[in-house]
Amino acid sequence: MRIGFFTDSYHPYTSGVVRSLEIFQEELRCRGHQVYIFAPNYPDCPPEEDVFRFFSIPAVTQKNFTLAVPLSPTLSRRVKSLELDIVHVHSPFLLGSVGARWARRLGLPLVFTYHTRYEEYVHYFPFFPQVSRPVVRYYVRDFSNRCNLVVAPSGSMAEKLQGDGVRSPVTVVPTGIRYARLQGGEPGWLRHRYGIPEGVPVLLYVGRLAREKNLEFLLEAFQQILRQEPECRLVMVGSGPAREELVRRAARLGVAGRLVFTGVLPPPEVANCYQGADLFLFASLTETQGLVLVEAMAAGLPVVAVQAGGVTDVLQDGRQGFISQEKVQDLAAKALLLLRDPELRRQMGARARERAQEFTAERCTDRLLAAYNLVLTQETRFSRAG
Template identity: 50%
Template sequence: MKIGVFTDSYRPYVSGVVRSIETFSRELRRLGHEIYLFAPHYPQTKGEKEVNVFRFPSFHTPFNPEFYIALPFPRRVVRYASGLGLDVIHVHSPFMLGQAGARLARSLDLPLVFTYHTLYDQYLHYAPLAGKLAKRGIIAYARNFCNRCDLVITPTGVIREMLFGYGVQKPVVAIPTGIYPERFRDGDPDFLNKNFGVPPDKRVLLFVGRIGKEKNLAFLMRAFALVSRQVDDAVLVLVGSGPEEAALRRMAYTLGVGDRVVFTGRLPPEVVAGAYAGAYLFAFPSVTETQGLVLVEAMAAGLPVVAQAAFGSLAMVQDGVTGYLCRGGEEEFAAKVLELLDDSDLHRRMAEAAAQWAWKLSAEKMALRLEKAYLALVHGDHDRLLQMGEEW
């Protein structure tokens, strides 16, 4: 098949959406399919020779200078896409390039697939004047876009059910983004010590992700302060960058744990395995994830997880088996962390179960599932799509 992929973010921008697109594209190519990407232009990509990647003029946003918004002029979209012989159009956003892809699918009478990557209403804090009306509006917008599509992909069954609750009436199939588990089994356990001075005798509570409000990291900082009162050898390491870093640094010192919290900044994907390898458990307070790809990575590295019970975490973490899902406040979160710190046998059992679970979410297996959905859609097998929707 020839698949046209439209996305409002792509490399060199770093995000879970970009990771997902790159992973599925790589695996689909291995299965013999052709992928044509339509994405924003970034200053760093000027002059690069990219195969089957079509870039559009773009401008950076005021709330995030690293994020660029494309200007997909309709004639340019048609000019790029004409003659490609596309079989499916798959969009990864309901906005600029997603809308362009949807219009192209309609004009060419092609099946339209949309992956619902993001809980858009949970990011309205980046729009200072947004309120409840804006939240209802963005949910209605997302629902209407989903209902224009022939198939909606969600990273988890939890998000699938949420969309049905919003009023989405089209087939929805859960297909998580897969990982390469073997990449997270061979990290350097001394990485954090050698690069960030974390003493080797400390037990690391690790977070990996954007340092933004939507990740609920103030909650994690307060929970860690409670943990630190009970154990002397715990250190919190935050891997990532974002607008909340300065405020969180101040908060750490206010809570009296400033000397036990390490901010690494953003790390290249190829070295993040070292951070996982040097950790004792993975702490994930976010309540806005549709999947939480880092949860799967952490489990692949053999880390038990303590996470807030919301959306993606509910699907990725087996409560009491691969980690703990918390439904209360900082006290409960801290208590579950302390259970794992205090009971080495419990930690070992959960670590082993986590590693086994992660292998079920390999990139190859998830790409095969996406291929199956594409084929059912192209062949008009509506019953097969409905069956797939119930499988996850």
């Protein structure tokens, strides 16, 4: 099968969307399928085989993020020469719209993955959120209804899309994880690298440092935890536009001395962090799946996360950890309960590993290929585009 991925973000930028693209294209290529990536360009980005980069400009509101200019004099020749079987877009905006246009021109099936709750990211837009939120919701619904198939990363997101008025078929395909790779790692690496003494509890967050991740709430919960466990550390792996504000917020809360910002780490070192921590904390309310939750669980970490769509599709309350209300005291209390009970942590960690096996890259790619085969057997090819 010859598949065209059109995306508004790709490496070297780091995000859950980019991670999903990397995992699926790697697994699809291992199975003999050909995957072609159409993506923005980034400074000093080396050429890659089967990756077509668009001229791009820096985004004003996000450092290291670029916006593709959806025009290219060579695009028509390139797309036609590939003889694609299916177009899979990973954004409804710039390059997603380019992919949709070419699917219509070539009479190809169009698949769209709803990776992001876009209306929750309007603080990055250069106009008022109260105006842009409903506009974005309407636009995404309209784009979805011009696709042959919409992929939701979780059941709760599928329900949301249908509740928002999406009439196109919606199927659930989570992003998978490389389970075996997360079983490895060096448990002592994290403490050695960041000078954390043995016996000191380590809490872990992995992800972008961004407003939509609800990280100020997480710092407030950490402040509560420190009142009971004053030697505890919170390690935050990742980078993003909110980093400097989080540093200032940590200082105001008096937790800066117990907080570690690692910046972006390569995957093997992220695996080391999972192996070296005692507990994973997560407070985001905007996830479509929560891929890092599955990664943490695969490494045997129990999780305490705020109740939200996407999170509850992965984490079973009382089984692999706890689901908290969006209350600082509740998240802190559940984290403290696990920190003080090593046997409960062990039991929940074992169940977390078992649960994570349901989200392997192999299983999730099976589901994606089943979705592709479904739309390929349909007689209509993008007939709704009109």
